[in-house]
Amino acid sequence: MERTLVKDALNATAPMDAIFLQGWVRTRRDAKAFSFLEVNDGSSLRGIQVIADAGLPDYAHIQRAHTGASIEVRGKLVASKGQGQQWEVVAESFVVLGEADATYPLQKKGHTLEFLREIAHLRPRSNLFGAVFRVRSRLAFAIHEFFQRRNFIYVHTPIITASDCEGAGELFRVTTLDSSHPPMTEQGDVDFKKDFFGKRAYLTVSGQLEAETFACALSNVYTFGPTFRAENSNTSRHAAEFWMIEPEMAFCELEGNMALAEEFVKHLIRDAREHCTADLEFFSKFVDKELLTRLDFVLERPFQRCSYTDAIAILEQSGRKWEHPVQWGDNMQSEHERFLAEEHFKCPVTVYNYPRTLKPFYMRVNDDGKTVRAMDLLVPGIGEIIGGSQREERLEVLREAMAQHQLSEKEYWWYLDLRRYGSVPHAGFGLGFERMLMFVTGVGNIRDVIPFARTPGAAEF
């Protein structure tokens, strides 16, 4: 007999004379004449209730079905006589495939997120993490759907790279050299010419530069893959390995870039609202009471836009005492970004046209010569979720910017070629997938929206 997923059994429209379920026991309640089991197979937040009569030939097995055990049940799907569920399964035969003894760490009662992180191999069996990773899967799908519908081409940019996408952060080195006895040059330096790639190589911090090359051929492209930062960041919003979505559009300027970013964020929220209803309701009940209200509010309202210069004026005139001073030309600090999104605009806000000195070399210089066409999308509760810009398409201006950043034109020869041959205005951005998940689920720590988090000092599993 074919297996029925719990999700489908719960959504049944009629009783079934024969049903075959496989899953894990969440809880068992015994009475004298029968036992109730809640069985979950990960297909939905809810489990299904199984009732097993003490007269069953297999009833002895049921005593071995503790919380965490894997089981198979054959029986009938019937309308439940009890409150709290529409359907239940009356067991006719019952097999415990894998027992879970008293050392099974997941209990029916609540656990702290910190404890569950230490058992990251088991935490998907909990309600919260089952829900988080179902939403993660759904949003990954929604990302492809959003871009494919708009005729964006999916590009797989390399994970190992020799370019460092200047400004994006510290890099992890990729090498096959023997760290205790590396080959040396005559000058006494490590000889990377003898390394696997014949030069220094790293894990990518961004696929942007490579995506630009494809945008300047296929018009609209996007990447979606893992990226790596070797920053010693210890916050709830940073991980050493995370997934990023990076669209890049030819024949597009800052305005179109901001519009796409805003539509994109709304699309993902709308998709989760529609396709992960039960999971989002669970988060709203147990993780963040304001979640659904906030998501719906964000869907309804247009995002705000505000130039960096105006943002600085708002901060200066706020009457607030800032821990970090507010001054045109300085980076906005967390407290400033939070104030804008959470208190001043009270909704997601796109800040654009940042001072040139704060941003990487590749951003399009404005006519004022002082600012570049950069944009950051700030959301309440998290801060920066998207960073992007229109790219500098003018060869001479780009070369000048590289000189100012002391970058070698030799290293970026292929990037400069894009401006030598058929250059066009183009723009793109990066969305941190995990930060988006934090926003959609209300989960407050990035470690809890990644299956196996990689943070400084932590690479278990």
Added chain:
RNA sequence: UGCCCGGUAGCUCAGUGGCAGAGCAGGUGACUGUUAAUCACUUGGUCGCUGGUUCAAUCCCAGCCCGGGCAGCCA
């Protein structure tokens, strides 16, 4: 990396310079269709590690390890 908070039973936590505590989980029994079932009884401890102060340290002090929060870096 800096500042701050924490580490006591499998889990969540209370507690004290002088015999180590509760709830849940586990075990045994009861039970009428239960919903984190309920009721009774019950097993369970290197009080993070090392050193110091003390007659005596889980408690006070120092160092270290681990976890978390915030900040910086950014997505």
